[in-house]
Amino acid sequence: MKKIEILILGTLALLLANCASTRAPQFYTLSPSLTGVGATSTNVSVSVGPVSIPADVDRPQIVVRTGPNQVLLAEFDRWASPLKSNIARVIAENLATVLGTAQVSVFPQSSAAESAYRVGVDVIRFESELGKRVVLDALWTVSSRKSGRTESRRTNMTESAEGGGYTGLVAAHSRALGRLSGEIAETIWEFEALKP
Structure with a gap:
């Protein structure tokens, strides 16, 4: 009987030692990357969302491509x-900066329904290659509530993510979202220029 108790206690001690040696998780967030240099203050109101992302990256873990048909x-x-909420928040913050307005919300906030413009984003590819690059491929739509005009476009880009491990990877995704936000802002300015 003593041998079994010793074996059980030894196994438990080994399991606890393995758990203790596991590293603590690191948490990352995307960040706005656009500046408001040259932006004038406007009264433009924008609602960002909904944002959809591929199911394979819609999880808490960062998904890294390790081969043509393999991810980690x-x-x-x-x-x-x-x-998806992280992406919507960053696009909204970028748009607020570049458009020079505080009236940018993330759908479905109550202020979203009254916004002059609605931006929907369907992310087709959000790929990460550690130490190499990130790929962002998105279909997006800007709709004007007043005129009913809608413009849909597709943005496909690659950003370098060399060095920096996961921090560099997340920074590269933030830069890609900044470029996407810039294209969306240009479309909103085009709509504004057509106003009577």
Whole structure:
């Protein structure tokens, strides 16, 4: 009987030691990358959302492409918040900066229904290659509530993510979202220029 108890206690001690040696998870968040240099203050109101993302990256872990048909779930490198809401927030913050307005909300906030413009984003590819690059491919639509005019476009871009591990990877995604936000802002300015 003593041998069994010793074996059980030894196994438990080994399991606890393995758990203690596991590294703590690291959490990452996307950040706005556009500046308001040259932006004039406007009264433009914009609602960002809904944002959709591919199911394979819609998870807490950062998903890294390791081959043409293979990915790795980075168990200890995770998003601090759900990725689709993280993307919507960053696009909204970028738009607020570049458009020079505080009236940018993330759908479905109550102010979203009254916004002059609605921006929907369907992310087709949100790929990460550690130490190499990130790919952002998105279909997006800007709709004017007043005129009923809608413009749909597609943005496909690659950003370098050399060095910096997961921090560099997340920074590259933030830069790609900044470029996407810039294209959306240009379309909103085009709509504004057509106003009577």
